[in-house]
Amino acid sequence: MIYSDNDEHFEVNGYAKIDRYNDSKTSEIASNYKEILRQIGEDPEREGLLKTPERYAKALQFLTHGYDLDAAEILRSAMFKEEYSQMVIVKDIEVYSLCEHHVIPFFGKAHIAYIPDGHIVGLSKIPRIVDVFARRLQVQERLTNEIRDCIQATLKPAGVAVVMECKHMCMSMRGIQKQNSVTTTSAFTGEFVNEPTRSEFLRLISADLYK
Numbered sequence: 001m002i003y004s005d006n007d008e009h010f011e012v013n014g015y016a017k018i019d020r021y022n023d024s025k026t027s028e029i030a031s032n033y034k035e036i037l038r039q040i041g042e043d044p045e046r047e048g049l050l051k052t053p054e055r056y057a058k059a060l061q062f063l064t065h066g067y068d069l070d071a072a073e074i075l076r077s078a079m080f081k082e083e084y085s086q087m088v089i090v091k092d093i094e095v096y097s098l099c100e101h102h103v104i105p106f107f108g109k110a111h112i113a114y115i116p117d118g119h120i121v122g123l124s125k126i127p128r129i130v131d132v133f134a135r136r137l138q139v140q141e142r143l144t145n146e147i148r149d150c151i152q153a154t155l156k157p158a159g160v161a162v163v164m165e166c167k168h169m170c171m172s173m174r175g176i177q178k179q180n181s182v183t184t185t186s187a188f189t190g191e192f193v194n195e196p197t198r199s200e201f202l203r204l205i206s207a208d209l210y211k
């Protein structure tokens with residue numbers, strides 16, 4: 001992903017050149033955010049904050065750019081006929097999202113597997129679709145299910161498994177202020193619904209094969 005906060009545009013995964021930094025959205029969000037800065041007792045005219053509303057407007061658009069992307073289209077762009085029929089796992093995929101209740105980040109890792117049924121998918125497309133759904137306002141449960149459902153509906157494999165482990169900043173830097181709690185969610189289809197496939201997946205994502 002090519003991204004710089006100073007760019008006029010940002011290019012997301014090569015699938016969409018999203019021209020959002022020049023449109024009225026940036027100035028509208030910036031003008032609202034300027035007001036919010038005043039409301040928290042700041043002076044938006046002081047030197048350090050002069051460009052902050054615009055920076056914030058661009059950052060927020062970047063953090064929610066998933067609304068403009070089509071996850072199924074991304075998967076379909078790299079599906080290949082192949083007879084491989086064992087589990088394919090992509091684990092430790094970084095996830096950054098925003099909780100829809102507080103618009104505060106939650107972040108962690110996703111572990112995703114599928115069992116091909118005639119087609120495999122380009123490996124990089126799996127983290128790409130994680131981003132499509134994560135870069136929106138989310139709850140972790142829906143994010144987990146949306147990834148599972150998209151892979152199942154598009155690739156039509158014999159099963160999909162998604163496990164996600166995230167820290168929610170709304171639970172650590174505010175609210176209940178628990179610094180170390182981690183939330184795990186999971187979603188399964190097809191062969192992963194049953195043992196022993198589910199256990200094999202869970203064992204493989206726990207194994208540290210590279211250390």
Ligand SMILES: Nc1nc2c(ncn2[C@@H]2O[C@H](COP(=O)(O)OP(=O)(O)OP(=O)(O)O)[C@@H](O)[C@H]2O)c(=O)[nH]1
Binds near residue numbers: 101138140168170
């Ligand atoms: N299930 C779920 N809850 C979430 C997620 N992200 C944040 N939350 C929770 O959303 C809830 C919102 O509850 P409210 O009582 O309406 O909000 P609040 O008064 O700010 O709650 P506290 O965080 O407990 O201070 C909180 O319990 C958050 O921990 C998520 O991804 N999934």
Ligand SMILES: [Zn+2]
Binds near residue numbers: 100101103170171
């Ligand atoms: Zn929250």
